[in-house]
Amino acid sequence: MRNILKIKFQNMLLGLMLCLFSADISLTTAEPSNFQNDDSENQSMNHNIQELHSKINDLERQMKELSNEVVEKCSKGLDSNDGVVVIQRRMDGSVDFSRTWAEYKEGFGNISGEFFIGLETLHKLTNARPYQLFIIMDDWEGDRRVALYDFFVVGSEEHKYGLLSLGTYSGSAGDALSYHLGKNFTTKDQDNERRYENWCPLGHGSGWWHIDCNPCNLNGPYLKGKVDDNIHKISPELSTKKQRFQSRHAEAIVWDAFKGSQYSLKFVEMIIRPR
Numbered sequence: 001m002r003n004i005l006k007i008k009f010q011n012m013l014l015g016l017m018l019c020l021f022s023a024d025i026s027l028t029t030a031e032p033s034n035f036q037n038d039d040s041e042n043q044s045m046n047h048n049i050q051e052l053h054s055k056i057n058d059l060e061r062q063m064k065e066l067s068n069e070v071v072e073k074c075s076k077g078l079d080s081n082d083g084v085v086v087i088q089r090r091m092d093g094s095v096d097f098s099r100t101w102a103e104y105k106e107g108f109g110n111i112s113g114e115f116f117i118g119l120e121t122l123h124k125l126t127n128a129r130p131y132q133l134f135i136i137m138d139d140w141e142g143d144r145r146v147a148l149y150d151f152f153v154v155g156s157e158e159h160k161y162g163l164l165s166l167g168t169y170s171g172s173a174g175d176a177l178s179y180h181l182g183k184n185f186t187t188k189d190q191d192n193e194r195r196y197e198n199w200c201p202l203g204h205g206s207g208w209w210h211i212d213c214n215p216c217n218l219n220g221p222y223l224k225g226k227v228d229d230n231i232h233k234i235s236p237e238l239s240t241k242k243q244r245f246q247s248r249h250a251e252a253i254v255w256d257a258f259k260g261s262q263y264s265l266k267f268v269e270m271i272i273r274p275r
Helices: 002-028 032-037 039-075 101-106 119-128 199-204 240-246
Strands: 085-090 131-138 144-149 163-165 169-171 267-274
Touching (some): 101 119
Antiparallel strands (some): 085 267, 131 267, 144 169
16 A cells, blocks of 8 residues: 555656646747747747646645545554554643653553553553554644654663664654654653753653654643744743753644644644554
8 A cells, every 4th residue: 555655646746747847848948039029929828837837736636635545544443452552642731741750650641632651551562562653643734644653662660661662664744753762761850861961851841752852742731833932931940051952942742853843733642553
């Protein structure tokens, strides 16, 4: 199925290139004097341009339909009877994700709404059998993207629930999580990142596999859309240098490869399923 979708996508790109190439020929082969003096030639050129715009719009529509098809195919089979487990969900901001190490270890929230399954459970599941990680994310404009990692493993508490494996990425969201590979899980009361002396966890509040204040952080504060760089609530005890560092990074539900680091997503669901 993946190969079929790839061929469809390549064919549509080829069609777009042919449209542009043919338009370039039709617009450049006519003599300059004809463009200036011959109304029929001008009308013909305008018609060609309108026709090209129509074809481009049609191709854009088809590409959007193909993207939706990819999401649908990736989502197909996400059934609890298949060993699929939802491990995290963000949807309305009803649950605070600024939690302690103990809370992230045990899990919190409501399985029917916003929740986190718990690091200890996640470790036991991903070490009992091979799992894929499937992430669904929506922006506030109605665009849905997916990310799939084909071999997801979380370490033990002794190893700080580190992100031990992700496998190979595929999907439409862009790969923002691989940068976090090998990092320990960090919460506001237990800094296992060490590189920036807890700058990110204090600023973001949420537990995550923090690194460089995050190409992605799906446990960040629930905000709406574009995040102002200056809205950060930074504790008075933090130094000016730390404030400057943190101010470059959004406190939000972030997937940098999709919407950038200053945009908070509307919906996220993290799912594991057997390979």
